Amino acid sequence: MFFRIMDKDRLPDLVAGLSKGFEVIGPVAKGERFVFERIETPEMLRLDYDTTLLPPKKLFFPPEEQMMRFRVADNEVVDDEVYAAPRVIFGLHPCDINALMLMDNVFLGEYEDPYYRARRESTMLIGVSCKPTDECFCNAWGTDEVHWGFDVFLTDLGDRYFISVRSVKGAELLDEFVATRDADESDTAAFQQHTRNFKNSFTDDLDTSQLPLLLDAKFDDPLWDRLGERCLSCGACSMVCPTCYCFDVTDRLEADGKTGTRVRTWDSCQFTQFAEVAHGQNFRESRASRVKYRYYHKQWGYLSKFERVLCVGCGRCARACLAGISPREVVTALEMGGAS
Ligand code: SF4
Ligand code: SF4
Structure with a gap:
C-alpha cells in the first residue's frame, strides 16, 4: 500500500x-x-x-x-x-x-x-x-x-x-x-x-468479547421468546443487511409452456416459510426460533466456520426494524444476564 x-x-x-x-x-x-x-x-x-x-x-x-x-x-x-x-x-x-x-x-x-x-x-x-x-x-x-x-x-x-x-x-x-x-x-x-x-468519536463501547460463550450458555433463555413476541417476521432486517445472503430460486414458465426463466430472489430466515419443507413441516415455526436463528447464525455459526462474525455493525437492521429489535439490544441483554 x-x-x-x-x-x-x-x-x-x-x-x-x-x-x-x-x-x-x-x-x-x-x-x-x-x-x-x-x-x-x-x-x-x-x-x-x-x-x-x-x-x-x-x-x-x-x-x-x-x-x-x-x-x-x-x-x-x-x-x-x-x-x-x-x-x-x-x-x-x-x-x-x-x-x-x-x-x-x-x-x-x-x-x-x-x-x-x-x-x-x-x-x-x-x-x-x-x-x-x-x-x-x-x-x-x-x-x-x-x-x-x-x-x-x-x-x-x-x-x-x-x-x-x-x-x-x-x-x-x-x-x-x-x-x-x-x-x-x-x-x-x-x-x-x-x-x-x-x-x-464512538460514544458507546459495546462489549462483544464474551458473545460466543454467552450464546452457548443462553440457547434456552426466555430472551428469545420476548424478542419473538415483538418480531413481525417482516424480514426487513435481512433485506437491509450487508451480510445476509440467503436466496430462493424459482423457475418461471412462459405462457406458451415452452421456455422459462430461472430466477433467484433475496430470502430471509425471518419469513414464516423459510424453514418449511414438504408436508408442511416447519423446522422454525415460531417467531422466537427464527429471531434466535438469525443471531446464532451471525454471531456463532459463521464465526465457527470463518473466525469472523457475520455482522459489521452498520446499524441498518436497527433502523429498519419496526419492532425496535437491534443487535445492540440483544448483545446488551445477553451481557446483562439474558431476559429482563
Ligand atoms: S448491524 Fe449487523 S446484522 Fe444489522 S444490518 Fe448491519 S451487518 Fe447486518
Ligand atoms: S426487522 Fe424486526 S420485526 Fe422485521 S423480521 Fe427483523 S427483527 Fe423481526
Whole structure:
C-alpha cells in the first residue's frame, strides 16, 4: 500500500474521468436518506452520507436476478451468460467493504457463484472515511477500519483526501484521471490525528468479547421468546443487511409452456416459510426460533466456520426494524444476564 494526497476540489475531476471508462456508482440523496445509484454528474455524489438504505451488496447480489433461461422440450439451458460491465463503486464506508469480504467467503468459497464472481471481478472499489451514526457499532467488531478489500480509500482531512492505494489498478486510475501528490510528514500526522479522533468519536463501547460463550450458555433463555413476541417476521432486517445472503430460486414458465426463466430472489430466515419443507413441516415455526436463528447464525455459526462474525455493525437492521429489535439490544441483554 502507498499513500497520495488529493486536494478536495479535484474530486469532480476524478469522478468525471472515471465516468469516461466505467459505470460509476456511488451514494446519492433520496429524500432524506441515501442510496447507491449510478452517478451521472460529479455533483450527484454525496460523500457526506451517513449510511445507505440498502448496502452495496445489491450491486453484486441483486434482490432479483435471472440465472438462466431454459427450453422445456429438450431440457436445455439457452442463456446463462452474466453481463458485468466495468464499473467503479465510489464512496463505500469501511463497514460495507468489510461486509463484501464476508460475502466473498460464501460466494467465492467452497461453492463458487459465477454471477457474484463476474460482478466482483468487473468492479473497482473506492472507499471513503465516515463518522459514527447513532445506530452503528462497527467498533465492536473492528469493522470501523479496513486495510484490504478496496482499490483506493479516501480519508477526509478537511481540505484534502489522504489516499490509501491498495491495488495496481487503483494506482492507474489515479494516475490517469486526477492530479495527486506524495503524502508528506504533515499529511501523515493529520491522518493519524484523524484516526484517533474517529476512534474517540464512538460514544458507546459495546462489549462483544464474551458473545460466543454467552450464546452457548443462553440457547434456552426466555430472551428469545420476548424478542419473538415483538418480531413481525417482516424480514426487513435481512433485506437491509450487508451480510445476509440467503436466496430462493424459482423457475418461471412462459405462457406458451415452452421456455422459462430461472430466477433467484433475496430470502430471509425471518419469513414464516423459510424453514418449511414438504408436508408442511416447519423446522422454525415460531417467531422466537427464527429471531434466535438469525443471531446464532451471525454471531456463532459463521464465526465457527470463518473466525469472523457475520455482522459489521452498520446499524441498518436497527433502523429498519419496526419492532425496535437491534443487535445492540440483544448483545446488551445477553451481557446483562439474558431476559429482563
Ligand atoms: S446484522 Fe444489522 S448491524 Fe449487523 S451487518 Fe447486518 S444490518 Fe448491519
Ligand atoms: S426487522 Fe424486526 S420485526 Fe422485521 S423480521 Fe427483523 S427483527 Fe423481526
